[in-house]
Amino acid sequence: MAEVRLRVVAGIVSAGLTLGVAELLAAFLGAGSAPLDALGSAVVDHTPDGLREWAIATFGTNDKAVLYLIMCVFALVVAGLAGALERGTRTAGSWLFAGFGVIAAGVAMAQTGVGGALPTVIGVAVGIYTLRVLTHRIDRAAEQPSADGQAGAPDSATTSASLHEISQERTEARTEERRPERRQVLQGLLVAGGLAAVTGIGGRLLGLRRRDVSGERAAVRLPEPTAPAAPVAPGADLRIPGLTPYLTSNDDFYRIDTALIVPQVSKDDWSLRIHGMVDREIRLDWADLARRPVEERLITLACVSNPVGGDLIGNARWLGYRLDQLLAEAGPHPDADMVLSHSSDGWTAGTPLAVLTDGRDALLAVGMNGEPLPVQHGYPARLVVPGLYGYVSATKWVTELEVTRFDRATAYWTRRGWSALGPIKTGTRIDTPHGRKRLAPGRIPIAGVAWAQHRGIRAVEVQIDDGPWQQARLSDEQSIDTWRQWVFGWDATAGPHTIRARATDGTGETQTAERRDVIPDGATGYPSVTVSVG
Ligand SMILES: Nc1nc2c(c(=O)[nH]1)N[C@H]1C(S)=C(S)[C@@H](COP(=O)(O)O)O[C@H]1N2
Ligand SMILES: [Mo]
Secondary structure, X not given: OHHXXXXXXXXXXXXXXXXXXXXXXXXXXXHHHOHHHHHHHHHHHHOOHHHHHHHHHHHHHXXXXXXXXXXXXXXXXXXXXXXXXXXXXXXXXXXXXXXXXXXXXXXXXXXXXXXXXXXXXXXXXHHHHHHHHHHHHHHHHHHOOOOOOOOOOOOHHHHOOXXXXXXXXHHHHHHHXXXXXXXXXXXXXXXXXXXXXXXXXXXXXXXXXXHOOHHHHHOOOOOOOOEOOOOOOHHHOOOOOOOOOOOOXXXXXXXXXXXXXOOOOOOOOOEEEEEEOEOOOEEEEHHHHHOOOOEEEEEEEEOXXXXXXXXXXXXXXXXXXEHHHHHHHHOEOXXXXXXXXXXXXXXXXXXXXXXXXXXXXXXXXXXXXOEEOOHHHOOOOEEEOOXXXXXXXXXXXXXXXXXXXXXXXXXXXXXHOOOOOXXXXXXXXXXXXXXXXXXXXXXXXXXXXXXXXXXXXXXXXXXXXXXXXXXXXXXXXXXXXXXXXXXXXXXXXXXXXXXXXXXXXXXXXXXXXXXXXXXXXXXXXXXXXXXXXX
């Protein structure tokens, strides 16, 4: 029994060393080449939509940590099994290691090129070697006859002074015989385990340090906008307690992406290539951008996965370069209708070319609320397009704009069942009151935000229970590309009440009451809150 346990531990420490050595090498070769990262991204890319939705809904932004945890538990089980199966003459465990290596190396190679397989291949080789050595030691220790209850106490010989001399000699001889093998097993496990921890933790930290661009980002000086944003009118922010502020700070801005580890792209390595169906392929680097006119614009960004009443929406001041100008320099062909933007980590978004060139403020953004883009929001450069959900437009860590056609290219989420086109649907949210607290009767402000980017908000109405729809007061309109706040003064009477709201966009169309889920092109339906008064 104890022997099986040792074998399981041997499998686990060997696997640990495999991953540790691979982490250490990946620190030098690049993030995506570590087998856990490569497999993790592959899992993210191939998770069925329903499961992914559930994971995001259940774990929120911890979904990635949970994925790592699940992978680690799975790895522990497989590694323990490999250890239990391995014998000097039987190499089933080694084959399990090799099988893992082939899969992980293949995935890493597919994601990061041939060199990406190296950490896994070397790691697995070290792991198999370790497993063989440890198994050999356990085999040898197991071959020794048992030491009659003295097994776990190698020092017992010295404490058995009262025993008959001969018996003592015998015991001593047996434990002496047994001790070196057993000690070798424990030493081997300890050394391999220690090395696994040192290489794994050290490699991970080293990798993060080597790639981390937050220091570089802090030193970036953004250009002064040649076309500054209009200052925010005092009336754009109603400043009502509990109401979302008009501008969202970088820290409060929602984050959505498929990146398991936030891509670290240095501005010095960064470039944007515009290619595909164009007259002239162009490539811009960070220094090229500095010579160009740069605009600052307020734009509200929203996620298609935002449920009714959800908070995957934010409004920021973006500094960036007009995409219509950049595209015009490349000269898109007349039969092109899509720009497939690629990020450094292989994610893609498909944006209608017509939207990018119709005069709206679609930007290659480098600044957010007066700072360089936060790393998790796309440093050094991303796209921001007013009026489209993020999944079809807002590519972070953007490196390529490929001019193409919708019938030739399919973007990341479209391949997974989401709509190819993603215009933002008119929506509104009730921020205050919320249902958690009992309200006192009397005058209560009902307030929230409403959005219909690039169409603007014309009206918001509020309904109490089954009463008539009543006009809310809107905040001043800053631009049709940002959300608007609204407030309605309610004379609350005692009892339970349901409050609903609905918005009408700048074209005069009121949002639909029909409740639909976020898949495939955004949720619909009126938001509602239930409160108790009195
Ligand atoms: N590289 C990359 N860019 C991306 C994504 C992604 O997964 N990878 N997600 C998009 C989605 S779905 C949204 S809603 C926005 C969110 O941007 P934010 O995280 O800055 O709020 O980024 C978009 N850009
Ligand atoms: Mo999104």
